[in-house]
Amino acid sequence: MPNKTDVPAEGPAFQEICWPWLARVKAWHVWLVYALLIGGLGASRIGVMKLYGPDDYMRLLEVRDLLAGQGWFDLRQYRMNPPIGADMHWSRLVDLPLAFFIVLLKPLFGQPLAEGAAVIFVPLLELGCAMALSAALLKKLGTSQVLQVTGATLVAFFPMLIFNFSPGRIDHHGWQAICLLAAALCLVRINSPRAAFVGGALAAVQLAISLEGLPLVATLAALYGLVFVLWAIPAVVWFLSGLALFSLVLFATAREPGAYQVLHCDVVSWPHLVAFAISALLAGFAVRLFREKGPIWRAAGLLPLPLVAMPLVYGVLGVCAINPFADLDPFLKQEWYMQIREGMPIYAQGVKAVTTVFWVGGLIIAGYVSIVRGDEDRDRRRAWMLLFLLAIVAWILSLVVYRSTIFAQVLAIPFAAVLLGIYLPRARAISSPLLRIVLTIVCGVAILPLVTSELVAKVGNQPDDAPPPQVANGRNSCVxxxxxxxxxxxxxxxxxxxxxxxxxxxxxxxxxxxxxxxxxxxxxxxxxxxxxxxxxxxxxxxxxxxxxxxxxxxxxxxxxxxxxxxxxxxxxxxxxxxxxxxxxxxxxxxxxxxxxx
Known part of the structure; x- marks a missing residue:
């Protein structure tokens, strides 16, 4: 039976009824077009080093200080509250791509131009990674080459993605999304121990970049556990082993020797490492003892993992284990943190943000329903199910903390691509020219949250969600x-x-x-x-x-x-x-x- 992700239930294939030349397009072609367009548009912005926000400027400062001789373990910003400085919890991992381009280009063009080039190249590199991973994920999920390219193209039409992959945006969120997308690619390769181990390593990198990825890493572990319970595939051991090993390596390379025992709410600490290691060992015992038994026995074998790991972390870190800002002063929480919109739930957002979040959730659900209906390939259905569960958790997380929307959007790409592959050919096959044009436009608009949110805001006469820029050039900004x-x-x-x-x-x-x-x-x-x-x-x-x-x-x-x-x-x-x-x-x-x- 034909797979609906390749060929719609009615009519010819996607590229035959729409645009035959699409079959010759590759994902890197799409990236090159975007890179030239977006890079060109961003060049004038970077010429005056106008970055997107305070965190982007601070990231550049961290890189400058590192290249100027500040220690690898010393993340303090000494020009803030001098001479003591301001303590930072960021990861040096995100500094490395920027530092690489600056070191490479500085002898040729000097420091200012090298920095300007770096803040253009690094986000475009992230965009290329996201496009390539989206295409690879769709390929692994059994879609046609045209839909793989479609998925790569859609990356630039999801607002949180194109914002975080634009020149001048050098904060850590883009790299976190890339780690999650790569881990999702490993997840759908459920029969590969190597992929599961790499997925664990990627989860460790995501946590090293920012601990806010912990709920999704826990979700990945739970999904690998589900794979073992339902299908007796022991990938959970390899995932947890990769997570434990690489977390230890990254911890050792990020913390100054002698400070390993210091606990912080906002970074991976030794209780996390112990919990990961114990979980990997317990998973190994569960696989060895219960793999040949039924699902109930396998579930019982994995039950000690959360029962041991969670109390261990919570017992040492307390509320910090579930809230990186738990030790924040109540006054600061109310008067400062609660005023930062990106860290607030969906009810605190503007109409465009709300529309985008719920539209993305709708795409994930509608895409999954359309995919599983009519696809009889067992392994493919399993892979889609795992991706769907991960995407839904990411979407629920975006309802609680708005900046997590980037995770939901990057995981929604495959579902949006398949929806387009199913319904656009049907619209294009309609004989009436007027109806064909109207439904073709509707298909395109319905798949793109960026367009939909803008239309809703315009129709409702709602103001932009984002405040006007404060740091730019001109009379209507601050120079x-x-x-x-x-x-x-x-x-x-x-x-x-x-x-x-x-x-x-x-x-x-x-x-x-x-x-x-x-x-x-x-x-x-x-x-x-x-x-x-x-x-x-x-x-x-x-x-x-x-x-x-x-x-x-x-x-x-x-x-x-x-x-x-x-x-x-x-x-x-x-x-x-x-x-x-x-x-x-x-x-x-x-x-x-x-x-x-």
Whole structure:
């Protein structure tokens, strides 16, 4: 019986009824077109080193410091809260691709151009990886070459994916999504012990990059356990072995010797390593003792894994085991962390984000229902089922923490590609020209969350979900490089501007949006948003030479506070306290600078 992922139930194959030349297109052709287009569009943006956000600037600073001689184990940013510095929990793994391109190109073009090229090439490299993995996953799932290329193409039409794979976006989220997608490719190769071991290694890399991937790594382990319970395939042992071994290797190369016993909520610590190792050993015993028995016995054999591993981690780390921000001060959690939209649940998002999230969930479910109906290949049905379960968990996670949407979107690609392969040929086969054109457009729009969310926002007359950029060129933005006209100084600025200021100028700042530095974050929040009577004391206690803000756009968004008489609101209205003196002549942007008297 024909497989619906290759040939629709009615009519000829996808490439025959749509566009025959698609059969000659490869995934790398699609990437090359996108790379030239997106890279070209991003070149002017990078010429002035305009990155997407504070974390991108901070990533560049981490790479600069590493290449300037700062130690591999030393992640502290010393130009934030000097001379103590700001403690960072990031992984050096994400620094390596950027450092490679900068070292390679610096002798030829100098440091500024080498950095500019690196922040273009690395996201495009990530885009190429995502496209290649999407095509490889669809190939393993039994689809035609045309649908494999379709999957690669769709990567650029999912909003969270194209955002994280665009020039100037060098944060860690893109690499995490790539690790998950590669682990999913290993997962669907359920009969390969080598693939399962590599999948465990990839899960370890994902956790080393950021511990926020732990729920999905746990889901992968559970799915490998399900494979053993249902089909007696012992891949769970290989997955957990790869996870335990590579977690240990990455832990040893990321932590300074002598600090292995230090516990942190936001990175892999020794309790995780012990739990992974014990789980691998218990899985090995379960496979040896119960593989030849029935599903109930195999399930009972794996039951000790969570019963031992979870209490071990929770017993040592406490609430940190399930919440990396558990040790955050209640004031900071309420006044700072809960105000960062990407870390909030779906109900805190705008209409475009909500539409995208639920549309992606619909694509996953509709795609899976369409696939399994009529496909009698047992191994393929199993592979699709495992991918579906992983994608659904990722989607549920995106409802709880919005930034996890990138995981759901990258796993939704195969389902969206197959839906397009099933229904677009049917629309193209309709004899009526008008109806054929209309349904062809509907098929394309329905598969693309990027288009759908934009249409919903336009029809509903809803504003953009994202705030306007604060760091750019022009009168309607803040030109941070204008601060270079001042002599090197210590600046008291809002949290969102801190990283971009120290990346673009010779100044130092008090704090940025990095949670391990809670005391300084608190002081900045209290000074700008709290009782204005305390602002002068807090600013001068930090020995700041200047106060810097980004002014509100007329009638638009900008940094403000709920307290009407706060310092930030007073400055936005032009009501400058007598202990500050406005500094003029730095440019014509929205940047506002005040000398501390």
């Amino acid at each position: 941070i490089k204008d601060l270079g006209k001042l002599k090197p100084s210590h600046l008291f600025t809002t949290l969102s501007l801190g990283a971009s200021i120290i990346a673009s100028t010779h100044h130092t700042v008090v704090a940025g949006n990095y949670h391990r530095n809670g005391e300084k974050i608190r002081e900045v929040l209290l000074a700008f948003e709290g009782n204005p009577a305390n602002a002068e004391r807090l600013v001068k206690a930090n020995h700041a030479d200047y106060v810097v803000i980004c002014a509100r756009l007329p009638g638009g968004k900008g940094e403000t506070a709920r307290r009407r008489d706060s310092l930030i609101n007073n400055l936005q209205r032009g009501d400058v306290p007598d202990w500050l003196q406005p500094v003029n002549g730095l440019g014509h942007s929205l940047l506002r600078v005040y000398r501390v008297r």
